[in-house]
Amino acid sequence: MKIEKSIKVANGYIMFGILIVLIAVLLVGMIVTVNPLFLILFPFILLIVKGFFIVNPNNSKVLVLFGAYKGTVRDNGFFWANPFYSKQKISLRARNFDSERVKVNDKVGNPIMINVILVWKVSDTYKAAFDVDHYEEFVRVQTDAAVRKLAGSYPYDNFDDEMAELTLRSGMDEVNEALENEITERLAMAGIQVLEARIGYLAYAPEIASSMLKRQQAVAIVAARKKIVEGAVGMVEDALSKLAADGIVEFDEDKKASMVSNLMVVLCGDKEAVPVINAGSLN
Template identity: 65%
Template sequence: MKEEKIITPASGYLMLFVFLIMSIGGIATSIITGNFTFIIFLVIAILIAPGFVMVQPNNSRVLLLFGKYVGSINKNGYYWVNPLYTKKKISLRARNFDSERLKVNDKIGNPVMISTILVWRVLDTYKAAFDVDNYENFVRVQTDAAVRKLASMYPYDNFADEGLTEDITLRSSVNEVSEALEKEIHERLSIAGIEVLEARIGYLAYAQEIASAMLKRQQATAIVAARHKIVEGAVSMVEMALDELGKKDIVDLDEERKAAMVSNLMVILCGDKDASPVLNTGTLNQ
């Protein structure tokens, strides 16, 4: 048998009543009558006792008879089964798994630290019990393997100076990466009858040995981008100023004076510090 078989055993309350009658009745009858042959009912009651099983909500019991799979009890309640059955408990509740931070290389070889948060539950008790040795350890090992594979498929971030223009990166494409991770883990855990409810990146950062250098690189990239926008704005403002001066005939500037004005405006608009005004008491040529 390679599939899960759901069974509903006999009610445990009826057998509990029989157990109490046989155990108490056997002892009481033996004492009253003085005939200890009635103690056999107590022995039968003791043999019945191992057959009682209680299944709580979102739990199950896998039943075996001398190594043969009999079925699984997934419905909560109080039952009685063959006392010779071996009863293995498997939880059907959703569980969280927060993996350790792993050091892996991304697509372009940069070492990164990454971990994942996984929400999972057992969907098929037969596969969880018999298709893998230890399904909880199987979840841990396969999740780590899936995270390592995922990290090697995408770069941590895009860098224009390397000509890297990936659409999906580990840092910026959170939803896409999580979907790919969930699919990868689901394919690995399906052999154990485990359903993946959610998989998310829990921690992501450059490894310690390159974190400082990458931080400076990101800062430099941000500064260059900001300077680019500042220069674009400054050129636009200088062009507008020259056009307005020419239209309103406020002052007649030759090419040399225009160049000086452009130079002064660019210094003021693109400088890191506020400009210090200088009062010219002479002519424009002085």
């Protein structure tokens, strides 16, 4: 398989000077001698003019002669080459690609919306020009395929797959690295270098977004309640131990159960407790 190769071409300013000389000879010969033989110079002048080209910074020109690849000019400046060369411009600049948001299924089948932000540039002009058709379109299609494959390899969250240590939502660094490796492998055949690839947007699809939000809220509430109960149990235990140690009051099992119940209600309730004053005996 061929790869890019550099080619040396003539300095454009030198050839421009030769062009000026030929034009001067043609004009002087026609005016002074009125000899039509000087018109022979006219086709040579046209060929020289056709051979000029400019390469701007971070650009290149791929030179092809009658279907045969001759080389790539990456140097910047004003050049002249064989006028029969066809010259294809390929940019070497870094480019951003913000893919469309696509609906895919994650590892457990939940529909999600996802897109990717890709930074890439051409590293091999031969592969970009001849190994694929329309390398920019190739980048778009292969990036979309890589995103779909990545989304199907991980769950969005570990609701349905609690054994999953890596998810799309929580493992962004690892997921982005896997995405970059996948895209790099797919675009290598087109001579494309991937500078950065990361997930730009990630969310549940609209048809399940509200249900999943309620689920997330429920999980958060349960986790908060669990923490509150753990703290309340510790506080009740400390209170009973302190009262018993200081001999402030003695509890039988019924009174202890009643106090524990009251304290748990006060500590775990959503609203502030309303005190009730007992004006009689404890019995």
